[in-house]
Amino acid sequence: MAVLEVKNLSISYGGLKAVDNFSVTIEKGQLYGLIGPNGAGKTTVFNLLTGVYKPDTGKILLDGQDITGKTTAEISRAGIARTFQNIRLFSELSVLDNVKAGLHNHYPYSTLSGILRLPPFRAKEREMDEKAMEILKVFDLDGEFNYQASNLPYGKQRKLEIARAIATEPKLLLLDEPAAGMNPNETEELMETIKFVREHFHTTVLLIEHDMKLVSGICERLTVLNFGKVLAEGPTAEVLHNHDVIVAYLGE
Ligand SMILES: Nc1ncnc2c1ncn2[C@@H]1O[C@H](COP(=O)(O)OP(=O)(O)OP(=O)(O)O)[C@@H](O)[C@H]1O
Ligand SMILES: [Mg+2]
Numbered sequence: 748m749a750v751l752e753v754k755n756l757s758i759s760y761g762g763l764k765a766v767d768n769f770s771v772t773i774e775k776g777q778l779y780g781l782i783g784p785n786g787a788g789k790t791t792v793f794n795l796l797t798g799v800y801k802p803d804t805g806k807i808l809l810d811g812q813d814i815t816g817k818t819t820a821e822i823s824r825a826g827i828a829r830t831f832q833n834i835r836l837f838s839e840l841s842v843l844d845n846v847k848a849g850l851h852n853h854y855p856y857s858t859l860s861g862i863l864r865l866p867p868f869r870a871k872e873r874e875m876d877e878k879a880m881e882i883l884k885v886f887d888l889d890g891e892f893n894y895q896a897s898n899l900p901y902g903k904q905r906k907l908e909i910a911r912a913i914a915t916e917p918k919l920l921l922l923d924e925p926a927a928g929m930n931p932n933e934t935e936e937l938m939e940t941i942k943f944v945r946e947h948f949h950t951t952v953l954l955i956e957h958d959m960k961l962v963s964g965i966c967e968r969l970t971v972l973n974f975g976k977v978l979a980e981g982p983t984a985e986v987l988h989n990h991d992v993i994v995a996y997l998g999e
Contacts, residue, residue: 749808750775750919750951756795756805765791767975769805773919773968778945778952780966780983784995788975789955790832793921796953797829798822810918826918830908830925832955838897842888845896845907846879849914879914885947886910886940902933906940913948920944922954926961938964963987971995 751773758766766788773779781789794800796807798819807815814825828849837845883889886906891899896907905925912920925941926934938961945952956962962969962983969986971979973995979986986992 748775748810749773750777750810751796751953752806752808752811753796754806754808756792756802756807758791758795758800758803764975766795766802766972769972769975769977771970771977771980773951773953775951776945776949778941778954778965778967780962780969781953781955781972782957782962782969783972783978787972789972790923791975792972793829793923793955796822796921797827823915826916827921828912828915828917828919829921830905830912830923832923832927834904834908836896836904836908836911838895840896841892842883842894842896842899842907843876843879843892845911846882846914847875849911850875850878882910882914885913885943902929902936905929905933906937909940909944913944913950916948917950920950920952922952922956924955924957926956926958934958934961937961941965959987 749772751771753769753771756766756769757764769792781792783789791800795802798817798821801816805815806813809825809827812825814822817825837848880889880892883892886909888903888907888910891903896904899907909922909925926937929937941952942965944950954966966983968981969983970977971986971992978995979989979992
């Protein structure tokens, strides 16, 4: 069953068609790649999927439910989580509190019990601490749980962003260039983490990436965007041998 079905999505900024008739189907549990040159429209696709922008045309179905035109908050509750091309953490908060921020969807307590720190609030806080520590272990960040997020090395900040997104228990996780700025060792480790996250949390992942080693190492299928249009789609090895794709990246 498809977790995500996108049909004929388009958006223009002024005269520019940033995304032009984009369609994709992503099956449950798939690791799916979205690649293309700079300015191809990849991040715009994420902004459309998460409700940051409303599409001019097209339809987005999450687990069969129509989420087209919904707000970012509604889409987050429906089950899409994302990370950003430029890291967005709560940099003043601890590593643990960043993950707990992601958990809040699932651990509601009344405002009154929060303000007065009543027993239900304290019990929920304890539950959240335990759950957040479990997630941090998966990302090998449990040793740094009390560090301020901005004090982590860059590669770990990127991992923490994924940990926080996973804490919302998304049906679909969108990663916008998770390996950007990482050194080869960090990229290698990230690759293993993403694979493990898929197995451990049964998450479906859609990934934008320029690092071809990472793309070919983990993505089962790919869509290639160029000037907002789908240039190629299919199993990773086939797509990367496609002549048009090679030309789009390297020129003739
Ligand atoms: N809010 C906006 N207003 C106007 N133009 C925009 C806006 N957002 C994106 N664009 C334009 O839409 C096109 C696609 O941009 P987008 O950021 O989606 O590309 P991308 O594939 O993510 O590129 P990169 O690999 O550099 O991140 C670009 O030409 C960009 O300048
Ligand atoms: Mg981008």
